[in-house]
Amino acid sequence: MTEHTATIASGPTTAQSAxxxxxLRELRPMLWFxxxxxxxxxxxxxxxLFVLWMSFQNTKFYELTGFVGLANYxxxxxxxAFWETTYTSxxxxxxxxxxSLGLGVLAxxxxxxLRRGGALLRVLTLVPWTLSMAVVGTMWLWLFNxxxxxxxxxxxxxxxxxxxxxxxxxxxLWLTVLVTSWWSFPYAMVIVTAAIQSIPxxxxxxxxxxxxxxxxxxxYVTFPHLVPTLGSTALTLGILYLTLITLLIVLxxxxxxxxxxxxxxxxxxxxxxxxxxxxxAVYSIAILLANVALGLLYMRVTGRVTA
Amino acid sequence: xxxxxxxxxATLLVLALLVVGSALxxxxxxxxxxxxxxxxxxxxxxxxxxxxxxxxxxxxxxSHKTFGIELLNSIVYAAGAVVIxxxxxxxxGYVASRYTFxxxxxxxLIILATSMVPGVALLVPTFYLLDHLGILNNRLVLLIILxxxxxxxxxxxxxxxxxxxxxxxxxxxxxxxxxxxxxxxxLVLPLIRPGIAAVAVIGAITTWNDYITVAVxxxxxxxxxxxxxxVNQVFDAVxxxxxxxxxxxxxxxxxxxxxFLLVQKWFIAGLTAGAVKG
Numbered sequence: 001m002t003e004h005t006a007t008i009a010s011g012p013t014t015a016q017s018a019x020x021x022x023x024l025r026e027l028r029p030m031l032w033f034x035x036x037x038x039x040x041x042x043x044x045x046x047x048x049l050f051v052l053w054m055s056f057q058n059t060k061f062y063e064l065t066g067f068v069g070l071a072n073y074x075x076x077x078x079x080x081a082f083w084e085t086t087y088t089s090x091x092x093x094x095x096x097x098x099x100s101l102g103l104g105v106l107a108x109x110x111x112x113x114l115r116r117g118g119a120l121l122r123v124l125t126l127v128p129w130t131l132s133m134a135v136v137g138t139m140w141l142w143l144f145n146x147x148x149x150x151x152x153x154x155x156x157x158x159x160x161x162x163x164x165x166x167x168x169x170x171x172x173l174w175l176t177v178l179v180t181s182w183w184s185f186p187y188a189m190v191i192v193t194a195a196i197q198s199i200p201x202x203x204x205x206x207x208x209x210x211x212x213x214x215x216x217x218x219x220y221v222t223f224p225h226l227v228p229t230l231g232s233t234a235l236t237l238g239i240l241y242l243t244l245i246t247l248l249i250v251l252x253x254x255x256x257x258x259x260x261x262x263x264x265x266x267x268x269x270x271x272x273x274x275x276x277x278x279x280x281a282v283y284s285i286a287i288l289l290a291n292v293a294l295g296l297l298y299m300r301v302t303g304r305v306t307a
Numbered sequence: 308x309x310x311x312x313x314x315x316x317a318t319l320l321v322l323a324l325l326v327v328g329s330a331l332x333x334x335x336x337x338x339x340x341x342x343x344x345x346x347x348x349x350x351x352x353x354x355x356x357x358x359x360x361x362x363x364x365x366x367x368x369x370s371h372k373t374f375g376i377e378l379l380n381s382i383v384y385a386a387g388a389v390v391i392x393x394x395x396x397x398x399x400g401y402v403a404s405r406y407t408f409x410x411x412x413x414x415x416l417i418i419l420a421t422s423m424v425p426g427v428a429l430l431v432p433t434f435y436l437l438d439h440l441g442i443l444n445n446r447l448v449l450l451i452i453l454x455x456x457x458x459x460x461x462x463x464x465x466x467x468x469x470x471x472x473x474x475x476x477x478x479x480x481x482x483x484x485x486x487x488x489x490x491x492x493x494l495v496l497p498l499i500r501p502g503i504a505a506v507a508v509i510g511a512i513t514t515w516n517d518y519i520t521v522a523v524x525x526x527x528x529x530x531x532x533x534x535x536x537x538v539n540q541v542f543d544a545v546x547x548x549x550x551x552x553x554x555x556x557x558x559x560x561x562x563x564x565x566x567f568l569l570v571q572k573w574f575i576a577g578l579t580a581g582a583v584k585g
Contacts, residue, residue, distance in 0.1 A: 047436060110326055114323055125330040134535075153353050
């Protein structure tokens with residue numbers, strides 16, 4: 001009724017008002033998007049813009065004390081700490097990728113060869129992937145415990161010195177890589193298995209007819225087919241490793257002597273210590289940009305665009 | 308499709324056992340420790356078989372004074388975040404699947420863009436904003452934040468599931484005078500129930516396993532979850548009882564492992580969706 005009154009008051013022709021009504025009707029489905037949009041705009045997008053704003057501010061504890069332009073960026077990017085942290089992140093990501101993808105491919109090939117029970121064993125192998133990083137970290141902290149853990153015990157039984165394990169600055173990052181890979185290789189295994197199972201049977205038969213061995217099949221059929229899948233899996237896991245914090249909090253707390261302080265861990269440390277959050281905002285932006293770059297690459301590799 | 312027989316069947320079986328053993332071995336050690344008494348857990352010669360075996364650590368976990376509230380928080384956050392994510396994700400997924408209208412592409416791009424913002428990058432600004440608004444340690448706020456983390460994937464999953472429902476069903480019901488909301492709730496949703504269950508479980512596992520969001524935005528003893536309580540035990544390096552902590556970690560993981568086993572087929576389908584490129 002109000003709609004009708006308004007039409008008379010503003011005085012457009014009936015044809016025009018019909019067009020406006022049709023247009024409104026077309027837009028009505030958009031209302032169904034409103035809840036999710038409101039959620040994402042307030043909880044995700046607004047803080048994203050806000051951290052950008054923070055990175056241009058002078059900060060003291062949790063107070064913004066004035067616009068300083070690019071000063072935080074200059075300070076951060078010219079500090080050795082930022083680049084050391086970036087280097088640690090890259091080594092951690094690369095090490096974890098190599099190990100988890102390697103183990104993932106191996107596990108997929110082995111379990112896929114089983115005539116029976118392969119699917120069941122895959123489900124069991126996938127269990128670590130469902131555990132929280134807090135639980136994974138706690139379990140491995142105990143396995144690595146220098147006094148009572150079974151891993152240092154075994155190393156001693158072999159006549160070697162286990163040292164401080166996670167307390168050893170030379171070793172901590174690599175043990176963290178090991179734990180990360182234990183947790184995430186099952187994910188790679190599942191994806192690679194799906195890729196192997198999508199390879200047409202005829203390709204293998206062709207090699208059999210030519211008298212090729214299983215080695216030839218792996219070399220000329222399986223591996224070439226896995227390359228694109230490995231690329232997209234590396235990107236998914238790379239993003240995960242870039243942004244991972246909890247495992248580091250539990251295993252090493254970023255130490256010893258900063259040996260496992262990645263970019264993301266530094267953001268966590270800066271957020272809870274809150275001495276000067278301007279540089280922390282810059283670290284956040286660096287991670288955000290890296291994440292978006294990897295995400296866009298992922299979309300390109302998989303050819304997936306949601307819109 | 309098999310790549311062809313490996314040279315030796317026995318080698319293959321040994322390798323398969325190695326794979327499964329390396330995945331489950333660390334968990335077996337945790338189970339073993341959780342069944343030991345405090346003295347045996349720290350014996351000089353570690354043994355996988357607890358002797359004597361005891362359930363006392365589990366009794367201690369369940370009777371711990373803050374365990375009840377931590378368990379309740381874990382359940383409330385996981386269930387609440389999933390309910391909110393489905394509440395906003397189902398209508399959006401339905402419209403994304405069924406309608407084209409001006410601006411739809413931009414909306415989908417916003418959802419995609421937000422999915423590329425990692426939780427880490429939001430730590431410092433969200434803490435700042437919550438602190439200044441005086442809403443740290445607020446359960447409802449935390450629920451909304453946790454829901455926002457799983458909302459984008461919920462929209463896409465819903466869109467995909469609804470895409471698989473023939474549009475003829477909608478059209479026929481529309482002819483009969485059913486409203487859009489009626490079509491969605493009475494016809495479409497019942498058809499995609501298994502998909503909704505899978506999305507709910509995956510979202511619940513993600514939220515249940517979260518540590519960082521709860522630890523930073525609601526660290527209060529009465530607001531924290533089992534995951535936060537677990538990590539706090541580890542921080543207390545001097546007073547830690549490893550047999551108790553292992554029992555606690557296993558109790559905190561059991562719901563997740565059960566949910567996973569319940570929907571493992573969909574869980575695996577969800578992981579591989581779109582990840583394989585041939």
